[in-house]
Amino acid sequence: MYICPMYSSELIKGTLKTIVLNLLRDKGRMYGYEITAKVKELTDGKIQITEGALYPTLHSLEKNGELETEKEFIGKRVRKYYSLTSQGQETASQKVNELADFMNTMKFLLDLEPKLGNA
Amino acid sequence: MYICPMYSSELIKGTLKTIVLNLLRDKGRMYGYEITAKVKELTDGKIQITEGALYPTLHSLEKNGELETEKEFIGKRVRKYYSLTSQGQETASQKVNELADFMNTMKFLLDLEPKLGNA
DNA sequence: AAATATACATAAGATTCTTAAGTATTTAAT
DNA sequence: ATTAAATACTTAAGAATCTTATGTATATTT
Numbered sequence: 235m236y237i238c239p240m241y242s243s244e245l246i247k248g249t250l251k252t253i254v255l256n257l258l259r260d261k262g263r264m265y266g267y268e269i270t271a272k273v274k275e276l277t278d279g280k281i282q283i284t285e286g287a288l289y290p291t292l293h294s295l296e297k298n299g300e301l302e303t304e305k306e307f308i309g310k311r312v313r314k315y316y317s318l319t320s321q322g323q324e325t326a327s328q329k330v331n332e333l334a335d336f337m338n339t340m341k342f343l344l345d346l347e348p349k350l351g352n353a
Numbered sequence: 354m355y356i357c358p359m360y361s362s363e364l365i366k367g368t369l370k371t372i373v374l375n376l377l378r379d380k381g382r383m384y385g386y387e388i389t390a391k392v393k394e395l396t397d398g399k400i401q402i403t404e405g406a407l408y409p410t411l412h413s414l415e416k417n418g419e420l421e422t423e424k425e426f427i428g429k430r431v432r433k434y435y436s437l438t439s440q441g442q443e444t445a446s447q448k449v450n451e452l453a454d455f456m457n458t459m460k461f462l463l464d465l466e467p468k469l470g471n472a
Numbered sequence: 473a474a475a476t477a478t479a480c481a482t483a484a485g486a487t488t489c490t491t492a493a494g495t496a497t498t499t500a501a502t
Numbered sequence: 503a504t505t506a507a508a509t510a511c512t513t514a515a516g517a518a519t520c521t522t523a524t525g526t527a528t529a530t531t532t
Contacts, residue, residue, distance in 0.1 A: 308528090
């Protein structure tokens with residue numbers, strides 16, 4: 235079995251929003267730094283979201299009405315907790331379903347199994 | 354079961370080279386237009402590679418020594434057949450393995466199954 | 473005291489796609 | 503016969519999204 239130390243960045247591209255939305259759906263609310271740490275932990279370091287990728291994505295999702303934020307002070311330091319809006323809940327479901335479907339298609343395409351009818 | 358008409362472009366990004374290399378490994382040699390048609394057919398139209406994406410990718414892979422070409426005339430029209438170099442064979446294997454590993458990781462991450470040890 | 477971890481933000485540059493336009497031959501439809 | 507659609511390739515402008523780097527600041531560990 236092939237073991238990959240870390241995935242090439244092209245693969246992460248396109249799945250980041252889905253990862254974030256799904257994690258927030260599961261955990262309720264999280265802050266940015268926590269998301270990077272959780273993804274790294276859950277994937278044994280194989281997916282490491284950089285801050286330069288994450289924060290603009292979070293801002294974009296918030297601007298688009300998928301996420302809402304609450305600020306909290308931990309001592310003197312600010313934390314921004316993100317959670318899904320109701321629209322974000324729907325988007326999360328759609329994105330996860332689409333990715334699951336895509337992965338099935340890719341599996342078929344890469345295995346090049348004989349094509350069966352859809353009946 | 355969710356059915357997707359066509360995947361959002363972010364998902365295709367990052368998998369195009371892998372798709373092309375794998376198809377060429379399976380078919381021996383193909384020309385560009387044939388690749389777009391084959392992928393569309395195999396995926397029921399869910400993955401439609403545009404020419405603006407494919408041709409630059411083929412040129413890039415050739416420039417990088419993964420592919421080699423033969424020109425053939427069909428009547429007065431030129432066709433460029435692409436096939437894998439020995440380096441391309443290796444790259445194809447690596448890319449497919451990496452993508453398979455990535456999909457396993459993503460499946461785990463999206464299902465959020467309880468983490469099991471790797472022992 | 474210094475190094476590392478926590479926690480955010482953002483800008484410049486790279487990559488890779490979409491969209492569009494261009495060229496030209498061949499086949500199918502009217 | 504003429505037109506439209508399919509075949510077949512190329513390339514450029516623009517958009518999206520990531521990497522890399524920098525900046526700021528607090529908290530914890532060595």
